[in-house]
Amino acid sequence: MSLLAVESLVVAHGDLVAVRDVSFNIEEGGVFVLLGANGAGKTSILRAISGLNPPRSGTIASDGRNLAGLKPHEVAAAGIAHVPEGRRVFPHLSVEDNLTVSFLVRRTNLKLAQARDNVYALFPRLAERRRQNGGTLSGGEQQMLAIGRAMMNFPRLLMLDEPSLGLSPLLAETVFERLGEISKLGLTILLVEQNAIALRLATRGLILTNGQVVLLGEVSALQDSEFVRHSYLGL
Amino acid sequence: MSGLLVGGVYGILAVGLSLAFGVMRIINFAHGELVMYGMFAGVVASRMLGIDPLLILPISFLVGALIGVAQYQIVFRHFVGQATLQQLLAAIGCALVLQMIAQLIFGADARTATSIFSGQYIVFGPFFLSKAQIVAFVIAASTTLAVSLLLNATAWGKAVRAVADDVEAAEIVGINSSTVNIGAFALSAGLAGLAGTVLVTYFPVTPVIGFSLMPMIIIACTIGGLGSLGGTFIGGICCGVIQQITAMMWNSALQDVPLYVLLLAFIAWRPTGLFGSRVE
Numbered sequence: 001m002s003l004l005a006v007e008s009l010v011v012a013h014g015d016l017v018a019v020r021d022v023s024f025n026i027e028e029g030g031v032f033v034l035l036g037a038n039g040a041g042k043t044s045i046l047r048a049i050s051g052l053n054p055p056r057s058g059t060i061a062s063d064g065r066n067l068a069g070l071k072p073h074e075v076a077a078a079g080i081a082h083v084p085e086g087r088r089v090f091p092h093l094s095v096e097d098n099l100t101v102s103f104l105v106r107r108t109n110l111k112l113a114q115a116r117d118n119v120y121a122l123f124p125r126l127a128e129r130r131r132q133n134g135g136t137l138s139g140g141e142q143q144m145l146a147i148g149r150a151m152m153n154f155p156r157l158l159m160l161d162e163p164s165l166g167l168s169p170l171l172a173e174t175v176f177e178r179l180g181e182i183s184k185l186g187l188t189i190l191l192v193e194q195n196a197i198a199l200r201l202a203t204r205g206l207i208l209t210n211g212q213v214v215l216l217g218e219v220s221a222l223q224d225s226e227f228v229r230h231s232y233l234g235l
Numbered sequence: 236m237s238g239l240l241v242g243g244v245y246g247i248l249a250v251g252l253s254l255a256f257g258v259m260r261i262i263n264f265a266h267g268e269l270v271m272y273g274m275f276a277g278v279v280a281s282r283m284l285g286i287d288p289l290l291i292l293p294i295s296f297l298v299g300a301l302i303g304v305a306q307y308q309i310v311f312r313h314f315v316g317q318a319t320l321q322q323l324l325a326a327i328g329c330a331l332v333l334q335m336i337a338q339l340i341f342g343a344d345a346r347t348a349t350s351i352f353s354g355q356y357i358v359f360g361p362f363f364l365s366k367a368q369i370v371a372f373v374i375a376a377s378t379t380l381a382v383s384l385l386l387n388a389t390a391w392g393k394a395v396r397a398v399a400d401d402v403e404a405a406e407i408v409g410i411n412s413s414t415v416n417i418g419a420f421a422l423s424a425g426l427a428g429l430a431g432t433v434l435v436t437y438f439p440v441t442p443v444i445g446f447s448l449m450p451m452i453i454i455a456c457t458i459g460g461l462g463s464l465g466g467t468f469i470g471g472i473c474c475g476v477i478q479q480i481t482a483m484m485w486n487s488a489l490q491d492v493p494l495y496v497l498l499l500a501f502i503a504w505r506p507t508g509l510f511g512s513r514v515e
């Protein structure tokens with residue numbers, strides 16, 4: 001059974017159909033990348049999976065368990081973490097409290113402080129800023145916090161929506177490096193990106209255009225695709 | 236000086252409203268009715284059971300919280316995140332129903348309750364102060380402090396503030412925002428109930444008192460900043476002090492006039508109040 005199985009997914013915002021008939025499976029391990037231009041429907045897919053935007057039709061299952069109708073916090077409890085577009089850290093909570101409130105699901109035997117220390121080990125920068133409010137962090141630090149927050153629930157699948165958006169190339173590089181480390185720890189990653197660096201990290205993926213899958217497969221196939229050559233390599 | 240004491244009670248009356256707004260963006264126009272039930276709880280204790288109203292504060296809190304949860308389940312949960320006109324009308328409807336029920340149970344007459352401090356005064360320098368008001372202020376201030384601690388130092392309180400900051404983000408990290416909302420609303424309503432019982436030790440209650448308390452509650456919230464609990468409490472104190480000064484210097488019949496002017500000024504120039512609108 002797949003860690004995540006998306007079948008004939010349709011997502012609509014009112015009359016606008018943002019995602020049409022999208023199907024893909026993610027197996028345990030590795031980085032699955034979801035590429036697409038602005039407005040392709042990437043965020044809509046992630047929000048449907050995490051229960052923020054219930055789909056119009058189609059099924060989403062994790063290890064055979066149907067996620068339809070679950071509230072976002074129940075999806076989180078099922079081991080699917082979502083690092084949302086725009087980071088969305090809690091601006092008036094300290095870094096430490098951002099992590100603390102993200103530890104309610106208890107998917108681990110670790111104590112709160114140990115879980116936080118794991119995150120601080122991954123992002124030492126956050127440890128230095130632990131008393132600072134989320135809203136006063138730099139964009140890169142907020143992204144680290146958003147990822148760290150998602151790690152607090154010890155998810156099986158970590159979904160990230162354009163983590164490099166708005167970051168300097170150097171910072172984006174750092175974030176992707178950390179994601180590589182997280183992936184090596186055995187955590188499966190679903191990475192939504194427009195940034196071509198994502199391909200270096202990925203094992204499999206798909207390309208989305210106008211809400212539809214135009215290519216699904218190994219990362220080598222994606223790299224050779226016209227979409228990637230055209231958008232990222234300028235060919 | 237007695238303006239300060241009265242203002243502290245305005246503060247605690249307003250803190251609950253401010254909390255519900257900060258977390259859920261709901262303005263509970265029936266907040267004054269929750270206060271009214273807290274006041275009647277004090278009357279029942281004092282007149283029928285012969286118990287000092289100040290001893291039943293936990294029960295008053297529960298009375299307020301229970302009515303609040305009923306309000307939330309029936310009305311407000313449909314309006315979370317939207318302080319719309321419909322929400323206001325629903326809240327006013329809610330207030331009228333609560334008034335009617337009180338009228339049926341308690342009748343329309345003004346009732347009072349007496350605590351061991353009622354009707355006693357102490358002289359403090361040039362001031363002549365009601366003991367009931369001093370006690371009321373102390374309870375109001377310490378309750379506000381306790382709520383602030385609850386929100387800032389406990390896991391539940393932090394979850395409440397997370398929901399206030401960003402409901403969606405709170406949900407995706409695993410916080411059940413519906414239960415957090417019910418809890419926060421119950422706390423808000425419980426505070427109103429508790430404040431009512433404190434108030435009735437020096438101020439008589441009628442079933443329609445809610446609507447006469449509401450302007451002061453709103454002004455306190457506007458000055459302090461809807462959502463900011465400490466700010467709201469200070470806003471309440473400002474109201475009490477300004478009222479008192481106006482009554483002394485000018486005319487007690489016009490004591491609320493500067494407050495309304497101030498309300499308009501804040502709405503025009505600083506709608507987020509002195510302390511902004513974040514929950515803390």
Ligand SMILES: Nc1ncnc2c1ncn2[C@@H]1O[C@H](COP(=O)(O)OP(=O)(O)OP(=O)(O)O)[C@@H](O)[C@H]1O
Pocket residue numbers: 013014016017018036037038039040041042043044045085194
């Ligand atoms: N809440 C909404 N209401 C109405 N339309 C929406 C809403 N959210 C998204 N859309 C529309 O759905 C389509 C897909 O949007 P989506 O955010 O999923 O794209 P995306 O691939 O994440 O784009 P980007 O790379 O810019 O983040 C777009 O046409 C967008 O305008």
Ligand SMILES: [Mg+2]
Pocket residue numbers: 042043044085161
């Ligand atoms: Mg997007």
